[in-house]
Amino acid sequence: MGETYSYYPGCTSHSTAVEYIEASLAVIDALGIGLNELPDWCCCGAASAHNLSTSLALGLSAFNLAEAHKVGVDLVIPCAGCYGNLAQADYVMRHDEKERQRFEKELDFKYDGQVKMLSLVDLLAREELRPAIRERVKKPLTGLKVVCYYGCAIVRPAAITGVDDSENPQRIDKMMADLGAEVIDWSCKVDCCGADLGLTDAEKTTKLVNKIVDYAVAAGADCLVTSCALCEANIDIRQQRLPILFFTEMMAEAFQIGNRQRWWKKHFNNPANLF
Amino acid sequence: MCVDKQKNNKVMVVGGGFAGMTAALQLAEQGCAVTLVEKEAAIGGFFPLLDNTFPTNSCGVCFLSPKQPAYCPFVECRLHENLEIKVGSLPRKISGEPGNFKVTLRVDPLGVDQEKCIDCGDCSAVCPVSVLYEFSDGLEERAAIYKQYPKMVKAGYRIDFEQCTRCGACVDACPVGAINLDAEAAEEEVESDAILLTPGFSLVDGGLKGEYGFGRYANVVSSRQLERMISYSGPSQGQVYAPADGSKPQRVAFIQCVGSRDISCGRGYCSSVCCMYATKQAMFIRERSPETEVVVYYMDLRGMGKGYEKYFNRAREEFKINYRRSMISTVKEDPQSHKLRLIYDDGGKFIEDEVDLVVLSLGFDAPKLDFAADLGLELDDYGFCRTAEFSPSKTSVPGVFAAGAFCGPKDIPETVMEAAGAADALLVSLSDS
Numbered sequence: 001m002g003e004t005y006s007y008y009p010g011c012t013s014h015s016t017a018v019e020y021i022e023a024s025l026a027v028i029d030a031l032g033i034g035l036n037e038l039p040d041w042c043c044c045g046a047a048s049a050h051n052l053s054t055s056l057a058l059g060l061s062a063f064n065l066a067e068a069h070k071v072g073v074d075l076v077i078p079c080a081g082c083y084g085n086l087a088q089a090d091y092v093m094r095h096d097e098k099e100r101q102r103f104e105k106e107l108d109f110k111y112d113g114q115v116k117m118l119s120l121v122d123l124l125a126r127e128e129l130r131p132a133i134r135e136r137v138k139k140p141l142t143g144l145k146v147v148c149y150y151g152c153a154i155v156r157p158a159a160i161t162g163v164d165d166s167e168n169p170q171r172i173d174k175m176m177a178d179l180g181a182e183v184i185d186w187s188c189k190v191d192c193c194g195a196d197l198g199l200t201d202a203e204k205t206t207k208l209v210n211k212i213v214d215y216a217v218a219a220g221a222d223c224l225v226t227s228c229a230l231c232e233a234n235i236d237i238r239q240q241r242l243p244i245l246f247f248t249e250m251m252a253e254a255f256q257i258g259n260r261q262r263w264w265k266k267h268f269n270n271p272a273n274l275f
Numbered sequence: 276m277c278v279d280k281q282k283n284n285k286v287m288v289v290g291g292g293f294a295g296m297t298a299a300l301q302l303a304e305q306g307c308a309v310t311l312v313e314k315e316a317a318i319g320g321f322f323p324l325l326d327n328t329f330p331t332n333s334c335g336v337c338f339l340s341p342k343q344p345a346y347c348p349f350v351e352c353r354l355h356e357n358l359e360i361k362v363g364s365l366p367r368k369i370s371g372e373p374g375n376f377k378v379t380l381r382v383d384p385l386g387v388d389q390e391k392c393i394d395c396g397d398c399s400a401v402c403p404v405s406v407l408y409e410f411s412d413g414l415e416e417r418a419a420i421y422k423q424y425p426k427m428v429k430a431g432y433r434i435d436f437e438q439c440t441r442c443g444a445c446v447d448a449c450p451v452g453a454i455n456l457d458a459e460a461a462e463e464e465v466e467s468d469a470i471l472l473t474p475g476f477s478l479v480d481g482g483l484k485g486e487y488g489f490g491r492y493a494n495v496v497s498s499r500q501l502e503r504m505i506s507y508s509g510p511s512q513g514q515v516y517a518p519a520d521g522s523k524p525q526r527v528a529f530i531q532c533v534g535s536r537d538i539s540c541g542r543g544y545c546s547s548v549c550c551m552y553a554t555k556q557a558m559f560i561r562e563r564s565p566e567t568e569v570v571v572y573y574m575d576l577r578g579m580g581k582g583y584e585k586y587f588n589r590a591r592e593e594f595k596i597n598y599r600r601s602m603i604s605t606v607k608e609d610p611q612s613h614k615l616r617l618i619y620d621d622g623g624k625f626i627e628d629e630v631d632l633v634v635l636s637l638g639f640d641a642p643k644l645d646f647a648a649d650l651g652l653e654l655d656d657y658g659f660c661r662t663a664e665f666s667p668s669k670t671s672v673p674g675v676f677a678a679g680a681f682c683g684p685k686d687i688p689e690t691v692m693e694a695a696g697a698a699d700a701l702l703v704s705l706s707d708s
Contacts, residue, residue, distance in 0.1 A: 165485070185491070187610075215610070218609065218611060
């Protein structure tokens with residue numbers, strides 16, 4: 001393809017979602033897309049900063065935004081949480097003249113709105129990339145029944161993410177169909193997985209997770225596919241009924257690339273039997 | 276106001292719904308030469324959709340007419356000698372001043388000669404095209420040549436030229452040669468001394484609130500679809516059914532304020548009629564199927580007219596309709612049974628309700644008028660017509676009046692009242708000049 005993007009790894013890529021990042025980098029490479037890690041990136045503030053201080057949360061993301069502007073190409077952000085924070089900062093830059101000027105001064109950069117914040121779904125589930133993905137499929141995921149789970153940050157709020165079907169998103173669904181899987185429509189695509197309550201209130205999170213899994217199992221799904229590391233962790237560790245996979249792992253499986261056996265072992269519900 | 280004096284006055288009424296029909300009859304009766312302009316293939320507006328209206332639960336639209344009508348006022352419009360109806364027409368541009376307006380009409384090709392057509396339906400029967408029928412919000416299907424609404428007095432057939440394959444089957448089938456597949460859009464200029472705008476409203480799209488699953492879950496229907504179900508001219512001859520399998524629902528839930536009082540979708544206003552029409556629909560469900568339970572989930576019950584509170588009480592006591600004050604955040608579908616689940620708030624406790632059919636009570640959208648900006652017509656933030664505070668039918672443009680739902684959501688009785696008032700105000704302005 002010849003395209004090159006900046007890449008913001010975030011902390012999960014070095015911790016709970018190593019398999020996600022390895023799979024993502026493998027498929028991105030297979031599709032001929034270039035990625036350069038953003039120099040000097042810092043924490044996005046995660047789920048904590050915006051609970052403590054709005055200006056701290058915004059400041060951290062503005063810093064990363066400024067770094068991306070210095071490079072000058074669109075920024076790819078695999079983690080849904082990081083994406084949410086950076087997209088939020090980008091939204092503020094576009095709509096709040098005063099804040100924009102403040103950050104431009106403090107961080108010594110010029111915001112021109114030309115550097116877009118892209119989730120991994122924005123990057124890989126683009127309409128124009130679909131033929132290349134279909135072409136790359138070596139072993140179609142035929143017969144595999146999947147439900148796609150989007151969670152919150154990559155689709156909502158629609159004003160920030162720019163997603164027009166935020167209550168019934170389709171992009172991962174279409175991609176799984178392109179990989180040959182049987183995609184099942186279901187009701188919990190954008191439900192809450194508990195997010196950071198997973199750390200502080202296990203009981204509530206377990207309740208939320210079980211509801212999602214109940215619906216997925218009732219719909220006849222063999223596995224649940226997501227693009228968020230926190231969703232994956234929350235849903236995977238709290239039940240033993242359904243394997244949870246990242247959408248790029250599914251791509252890697254269909255492309256037959258990457259160290260898949262190693263990734264499967266990183267899941268609590270081992271998905272190896274599915275393939 | 277002497278009838279002779281009005282004889283030479285030409286007035287135009289734009290939009291042939293309840294407000295337009297009322298005002299046109301009033302003005303025609305006063306001796307004005309009235310041109311009633313209607314963008315669809317026939318006048319009627321929302322009238323053909325409604326078998327019954329609240330709070331009487333009867334058709335009861337005779338009161339549209341200024342005097343005891345011999346026929347339905349809807350027919351009277353066609354029969355009145357001072358009233359000319361132009362269908363398929365919509366003003367594109369309005370210029371001039373009071374006493375001397377020039378209106379450029381865009382006349383859409385209907386493809387069917389409304390005068391020749393004998394309403395036999397042979398054309399639709401042979402048409403190979405089948406698409407969703409807008410009139411019932413996609414609950415039924417129609418051909419590319421079709422009757423725009425049931426209940427039409429005469430004709431009302433038109434061709435959907437976007438769907439038409441030009442196969443010519445209908446032309447061969449038509450016994451009177453009324454069909455022209457080469458019809459093209461035209462323009463027409465009409466002079467008028469004064470103009471009354473009654474373009475009405477449309478219902479919001481049920482898909483606007485994606486969390487309720489309209490268009491996604493088979494058993495989530497819009498209020499428009501339900502109105503067709505309880506209509507004797509509808510697909511089920513008046514019986515309510517769950518579209519997934521056609522079965523009779525045991526439990527039905529109404530969700531109120533869909534696209535009303537909701538700034539998240541840019542509609543901060545109350546549509547003012549949904550509490551009443553949902554209650555009417557609920558009553559008809561209970562009447563036709565007494566074993567079906569009905570719950571209405573609402574924010575506030577707003578009965579804006581005389582006797583409306585009594586109507587709610589009747590719904591509760593006589594029809595045993597259950598009203599629950601709770602905003603519903605989402606609708607989930609059981610993937611196997613297609614039953615729908617919604618969670619409501621019962622004094623701080625969350626309770627799951629499982630139902631067979633969900634009805635979304637859709638709010639009002641303002642009409643979109645091409646000529647409004649050019650004419651300098653002031654609209655409010657939502658696109659409804661802004662009228663003078665103490666002259667509720669006067670718009671910001673002298674000589675141009677407005678009435679009905681175009682001035683803000685309202686029910687039929689209020690619309691008729693306002694339309695009669697606007698007709699009067701228009702007549703006064705003519706006698707002043």
